[in-house]
Amino acid sequence: MELIAVPIDKPDDLNLILGQSHFIKTVEDLHEVLVGSSPHLRFSLAFCESSGPRLVRRSGNDDELVELATRNVLAIGAGHSFLVFVREGFPVNVLNQVKQVPEVCRVFCATANPVEVIVTEAGGGRAILGVVDGGSPLGVETDDDVADRKQLLRTIGYKL
Numbered sequence: 001m002e003l004i005a006v007p008i009d010k011p012d013d014l015n016l017i018l019g020q021s022h023f024i025k026t027v028e029d030l031h032e033v034l035v036g037s038s039p040h041l042r043f044s045l046a047f048c049e050s051s052g053p054r055l056v057r058r059s060g061n062d063d064e065l066v067e068l069a070t071r072n073v074l075a076i077g078a079g080h081s082f083l084v085f086v087r088e089g090f091p092v093n094v095l096n097q098v099k100q101v102p103e104v105c106r107v108f109c110a111t112a113n114p115v116e117v118i119v120t121e122a123g124g125g126r127a128i129l130g131v132v133d134g135g136s137p138l139g140v141e142t143d144d145d146v147a148d149r150k151q152l153l154r155t156i157g158y159k160l
Helices: 026-035 063-076 091-099 143-155
Strands: 003-007 015-021 042-048 056-060 081-087 104-111 115-122 125-133
Touching: 015 091, 015 115, 015 125, 026 042, 026 056, 026 081, 026 091, 042 063, 056 063, 063 081, 081 091, 091 104, 104 115, 104 125
Parallel strands: none
Antiparallel strands: 003 115, 015 081, 015 104, 042 056, 042 081, 115 125
């Protein structure tokens, strides 16, 4: 089998959730979860149908992001995979709701980092084997780094 690294094409400030699901109903259920999470969230999702007409199903409230998600899942090409892009919000704000959608089998990553999707082909289809999310560690945090991490969480409002 050949391994293929498919980079996710996105702006640096855009967050994503990449996962696997099992049913066409995923598109509507994910849309409902995302639109109900915040009136400010801009989002898109695209889903690779793996049987029947085998189309990329798509939805969202931002046409530019819908096109971007569609283009990226076409490049990945793995059946039942889905990609969500979020702007004006973060995956942490919707991740549990996404994972609770009955059709969702797994989430590979939720990040704003550069992502490469490791894909293989077998039996006429493609599968996601995993992801490369960002870069490898450059060291271990110091006491100053711990203080900086804690301050950042308070600055952006995630801790008191």
